[in-house]
Amino acid sequence: xxxxxxxxxxxxxxxxxxxxxxxxxxxxxxxxxxxxxxxxxxxxxxxxxxxxxxxxxxxxxxxxxxxxxxxxxxxxxxxxxxxxxxxxxxxxxxxxxxxxxxxxxxxxxxxxxxxxxxxxxxxxxxxxxxxxxxxxxxxxxxxxxxxxxxxxxxxxxxxxxxxxxxxxxxxxxxxxxxxxxxxxxxxxxxxxxxxxxxxxxxxxxxxxxxxxxx
Amino acid sequence: xxxxxxxxxxxxxxxxxxxxxxxxxxxxxxxxxxxxxxxxxxxxxxxxxxxxxxxxxxxxxxxxxxxxxxxxxxxxxxxxxxxxxxxxxxxxxxxxx
Numbered sequence: 227x228x229x230x231x232x233x234x235x236x237x238x239x240x241x242x243x244x245x246x247x248x249x250x251x252x253x254x255x256x257x258x259x260x261x262x263x264x265x266x267x268x269x270x271x272x273x274x275x276x277x278x279x280x281x282x283x284x285x286x287x288x289x290x291x292x293x294x295x296x297x298x299x300x301x302x303x304x305x306x307x308x309x310x311x312x313x314x315x316x317x318x319x320x321x322x323x324x325x326x327x328x329x330x331x332x333x334x335x336x337x338x339x340x341x342x343x344x345x346x347x348x349x350x351x352x353x354x355x356x357x358x359x360x361x362x363x364x365x366x367x368x369x370x371x372x373x374x375x376x377x378x379x380x381x382x383x384x385x386x387x388x389x390x391x392x393x394x395x396x397x398x399x400x401x402x403x404x405x406x407x408x409x410x411x412x413x414x415x416x417x418x419x420x421x422x423x424x425x426x427x428x429x430x431x432x433x434x435x436x437x438x439x440x
Numbered sequence: 441x442x443x444x445x446x447x448x449x450x451x452x453x454x455x456x457x458x459x460x461x462x463x464x465x466x467x468x469x470x471x472x473x474x475x476x477x478x479x480x481x482x483x484x485x486x487x488x489x490x491x492x493x494x495x496x497x498x499x500x501x502x503x504x505x506x507x508x509x510x511x512x513x514x515x516x517x518x519x520x521x522x523x524x525x526x527x528x529x530x531x532x533x534x535x536x537x
Contacts (some may be wrong), residue, residue: 262531269526304492311531312492315524323520361464368467388473389466394484394520405520406485416477423474430475437468 237306241297252290255310259286262311263318270322281318289314320395327396335392335400336382364436367428375422380415383408476517482510487521495528 232240232251240251263282264273271278293310300309327335372381386392387408394412398405423430487494494511497503515522 258535262534265534266527266531268530303490304496307535308492308496308528308532311535312488312495312524312528315527315531316488319520319524319527361467365464365467368470384470389469391519394518404485406483409484409518413477413481413483416474417479420474420477430471433471434468434475437464437471 234302234306256286256290258307259289259314285314285318289317323393323396332400335386335397360436371422375418376415384415482514484521487514
């Protein structure tokens with residue numbers, strides 16, 4: 227199968243137009259999205275599995291509707307089908323993350339379980355005595371800077387996402403906010419921490435030498 | 441010349457070794473995040489707006505646009521956006537196979 231022969235203007239025109247030409251364009255678009263999703267989601271779901279095929283079909287359906295709804299926002303800076311794949315991929319991965327984290331509460335995302343807390347917060351290696359002392363001082367520094375510079379909300383979000391690997395979007399879905407809002411919140415937190423370190427004459431590179439030495 | 445540890449202890453006013461709340465591994469992750477932090481970064485929405493253009497440029501082997509390093513930096517940091525970019529590339533490969 228080769229890529230569509232339609233150019234961008236023809237896609238937009240056909241999808242906006244009436245009658246059979248529009249139906250043909252919709253069917254072709256759906257077929258292109260299905261093919262792309264089957265391939266694009268292979269890292270997430272078993273190829274040829276019912277779970278993959280179900281998600282592909284549902285996503286393609288929803289993506290076509292969203293593409294039609296947002297047709298006016300297509301600026302032609304890429305091929306139309308690339309833009310359409312982008313829309314579909316976001317829908318699919320949002321749904322996958324929602325399903326993966328649906329049984330985890332917001333509290334569980336923000337507050338680690340006891341066993342997880344031990345693993346995360348206590349020393350995970352056994353450096354020599356001098357290094358351990360230096361690391362211990364650095365840990366106190368980080369803790370102090372974080373407490374003084376960040377809001378409790380920023381600290382909890384940073385711990386969950388940066389340190390425990392909770393997907394930004396999964397957390398945003400539970401919190402009822404856009405993922406972008408959480409990214410901005412974390413960026414603001416990182417900038418504040420970095421500026422504070424600079425004011426104290428400490429560079430992240432120096433700190434990395436301490437924490438990454440084994 | 442004072443060592444970083446001496447400066448730290450003086451700044452912290454430490455008389456005895458403090459209790460660590462965070463593991464060295466987790467601290468390393470956090471500090472790496474800080475090292476790559478820039479005052480101006482693309483957020484997820486800005487990256488999403490350009491992701492289709494970026495994916496095509498990557499496919500063509502182009503790296504000249506001024507905004508591309510900002511996208512790359514975001515993708516290195518943001519797992520969610522990176523996963524979307526990788527899935528998009530795979531979808532495009534299927535489309536043009």
